[in-house]
Amino acid sequence: MSNSQRPLKTRLLGLGACLLLAACGAPNESEGVIRFCIANSARNLDPRHATDATSERVNHLLYRGLVDFDDSGRVVPGLANWEQVSPQRYRFVLGQHGRRFSDGSWLTAADVAATYQSLLDPVTGSPHGSQLDLIDQIRVLDDDRLEFVLSRADPLFPSYLGLGILPAAAIMAGRDFARAPLGSGPFVVRDWPESGRLLLERRRDGQRIELVTVKDPNVRVMKLLRGEVQLLQNDLAPELVDYLRAQPAVVVETRPGVNFSYLGFNLEDPLLGQRELRLAIAHAIDREAILKYLFHGLGRPAQALLPPEHWAGAPELEPHAHDRQRARELLAGLGYGPERPLRLSYKTSSDPFRLRVASVIQAQLQEVGIELRIRSYDWGTFFGDIKAGRFQVYSLTWVGVQGPDIFRYVFHSASAPPHGANRGRFRDARVDDLIERAGVTEAVAEQAALYRELQTRLLSELPYVPLWYENQILARSRHLSGYRLAPDGDYDGLERVVFNSQPEDRDGASPRLFRGAAASRQ
Structure with missing residues (x-):
């Protein structure tokens, strides 16, 4: 039985036993290195070629x-x-x-x-x-x-x-920026001895920060509690977040996020090319239950790629309601039901929490007559398959989205790889027209209206089934301060993070500063 299939209580007890063995030590400040433990390594430090989230953030x-x-x-x-x-x-x-x-x-x-x-x-x-x-x-x-x-x-x-x-x-000169980056940013690469260790130096003060890749979230937590690393950001199951909140040596911070999680489809597949099937899937998924019980409330439902607070967002969009009966009716119209279930392949990463989310989606779809075969892979293999179009259904998250130009890159019919990221080969003349009209409209209000109409069309046609925007989560040693979480999960907080001369109190204030700063704190 895999770790993701074991009962939650059993896994938590096992984790607790392991963590009791970990000494909640302070970081070794004599080394002068702040260690930031992450789930996935940077793959390419040439900005012209980077496409994975970690590389973009570095x-x-x-x-x-x-x-x-x-x-x-x-x-x-x-x-x-x-x-x-x-x-x-x-x-x-x-x-x-x-x-x-x-x-x-x-x-x-x-x-x-x-x-x-x-x-x-x-x-x-x-x-x-x-x-x-x-x-x-x-x-x-x-x-x-x-x-x-x-x-x-x-x-x-x-x-x-x-x-x-x-x-x-x-x-x-043909420099290999992918392995030997050279820019004018606030950091420089000092050493990259292996894919899982990247040593950066902050140019303004020489502070060194090492990015340490550890795929297992339980091990990342143990390393934080032992003082081997001082920062964790995201890629933590909610029960681990709850556990860390109770640890005296750790500060946990969260904020609403803007990174968009979704189900994607291969629209050249004869089954998934049918809008009624995609709509049935949208009605079958109970996002509120997933957010409540799996994410412990650390997220919010999404109706569109851009969050509602974005200047080109569509806050008025109504989601597809969780409606099992409607999903069954749509499937029956396609000739599927309890006696003839529809079978689909669903690709995801091998991250334990992502596998649990996939298992819940699998169970919810099974209730309406869709049998999902989950196929999980290490990140490199999984992402390579998605970029190459080797999938029926998959789940991913768009991170770092800033401008509405993302719609051309992801949904325009001319943006199929290698010319863009329309990986599902979505083609819709009205969507193309809205993207092109918005791109030449000068007035911001008119432009925003076109993007709202575009997002309404996408929610209707469902090249993606929108899922949620996950909260940003930071867990740090009380010996650090100055790190500010970004809504898109960027690592920009590393520009200001510093060692504290004394660890913070439980409310996040340094003992030295608490009394004098109390009047100005909110």
Whole structure:
């Protein structure tokens, strides 16, 4: 019997016995290294090629882009400010902050141009290049200014320019950025001895932070309690979160998240290409029960890829209600039922908690006449299969989504791999039209209305069945402070995290600071 199939009480007792053996020690500050334990390793530190969440998050520490995003998904200046000179011409002016590459060279407009020219070069083979194929010319005006000339107007264009900037000389020299990154971000790679250990150094103060990969969440928790690591973020089963809340040496923090979990389908499959079947699946899944009993409330239902608080979100969308009878009726119309169950293959990762979620979905679908065969794989194999289209049904989470350009990348009929991430081969003329109209609409209010209409159409056609937005979870040693959870799970909190000279009290205040800071705390 696998760990995910054992009774919950038995697994918790086993975990408790293991953790009692762990000494809740303080970190060894004499080493000067903060250790951040994560579930999956970074795979590619070249921002032109990275597609997995961990690589994207690490790259955000190593590189800086022309633009960034606020918590509502609106584009804000990063390295540069910009102005729209004409409908098809944008001028960017680099500021002074963040322009020193980690090798000491100064970042100029020529580096920006070389980065995007490389991205658009078919020889580079970047999966992100198709999003920028509207760039017709890149003109370097001087060291601080450049212009992008577009083949068509697109008011969202600045939001496409979040890619980390690479040095032009290193691009020309053929540097392997995937293993030897070189950017102007707040961190630099100091050592990468193996895939599960990545040593970063914070450039402003030399603080070293090691990313340690441990796939088993129970082992990650034990390492935190023993003082072997000082930070855990996400990928923890809710009962582990509850357990950590009770530990005196640990601080647990949570915040609502924006990362979108969903069921995806191969729409070229003769069964799953039928909307009625996808709608039956949507009605069969009881998301509220899953969030209550499996997630312990650490999440909220999702109706669309963008969260409702996003400027282009659709907060008025009504979800497909949990309705087993309606699901059975839809299946009966397709010729399936108790006497003739429908059999489908469902791929997921081998993470124990994800397997438990898959097992609950399997049980819920079985109640309406759908038999799911769960196929679990290590992350690399699983994600490789999804990108290659080797699936019927799968579950994944979109992380780090900022702008509504994600809709073109994921749902436009021209974005099937390798030109985008339309992995289910969804094709819908109305969806294509809405994406294209929104992309050329200047007025923000009209643009947002088009995106709301688009999300309504997607919820109707169901290329994905929306599931939930999971909360962000941090567990840290009381010997650390300064880390701020991001709503999308980025690692940007590492820019400010520091060792405390004394551990915090239970309410999160340092003994030295508690009395003087009490009046100003909320």
